[in-house]
Amino acid sequence: MTTTTGATTAPTLQQAVTPARIMGISWGIAHTGTLIAALDLGIFTCIAQGYRRAREIATETGCSEEGIARLLDAVGALGLVEPQDDAGETSYALAPDAAAFLVEGRTGYIGDLRHMHHELNFTVWPTLADTVRAGSPTTDYFGSDGSSLWTQVTPYLDQLAAAAQQWLAPTLARRLPPDSSVLDLGCGSGGYSRLIAQSRTDASVIGVDRSEVIDAFSRKAADAGLSGQVCGVAGDLREVIRAEPDDSHDLVMLCNLLHGYDLTECQALMQQVARVLKPSGRVAIFEIVPDPLAPMSNPVATFFGLQMLMTSGGHAYDAATYRALCESVGLRYYEEARCPSGPQTLITAATSPL
């Protein structure tokens, strides 16, 4: 059975059992390929600009008319465009979500997700069976010096994470004490902590990431007029944090970071985090957290566990694991909140009541 979102649900006992659901799952690769090709070619942007027929879009994109017609049929099958009869010719209108999120230049644009697929997913997913056999990735994109991957990908993370940033930053900022110090480990281009700095002009932010990535972090902070308030430190964050004094930060942010490391590395890092936090300070872990007893409640989180197996020594750890990690370093006061606009969960923990 297929739901209106395109997701498939298992047949109940009363329904005839057919292979339809399995066939639908097996075509998932075609869904991804179609979406990414349409983004690569700027199809949604063309339609938004008023080029609504296959031949117009073909001319505009420099593609064959036959190819564009077939791609539009497939994009229509995904429900992202709606074909209409236009005086005997087919023209295409954007579905509301495609209009909001897939048109370049619009505020909500998330089409940069295509870079994640080109740089990573199209390479690693075909290796899944081999990785499962071996139990570890052929390439550790995360823990080793995976900087080339991250320089390709981090420029796009801000745009993809815009909705989550709009939720996370105020949630954390409103609980900061006056004149606080924020340490953003594995900051990437810094969308989360930059928003905190913008809303809390009394706070100072230190972002830490590899040298190739920290340049983008510092540039974006400067563009936002935050150079005096936000500082980028280049290096391996595991070494940088060891050099930080005890009791020096009100908030340590680990956004989309711990999933890249095995539990021994996570534990070592969390020990340092607990050491550098002020007695009233907090750690904020923002992660894709699956529910092992309800894998379909957050499928992205469940697939993310495999993604991590193929790319790192880490995992999409569940909430019990994060809680145990926090408690093992004395951060006993623990809270969780699911982000309303993304697959992540915010976990905050402290040594004293939050």
Ligand SMILES: C[S@@+](CC[C@H](N)C(=O)[O-])C[C@H]1O[C@@H](n2cnc3c(N)ncnc32)[C@H](O)[C@@H]1O
């Ligand atoms: C998935 S990205 C998350 C970026 C950002 N925190 C966000 O949520 O958008 C992980 C980041 O951690 C950085 N990183 C991972 N391990 C690191 C290490 N050992 N030292 C410095 N940076 C590291 C990567 O370079 C990358 O920018």
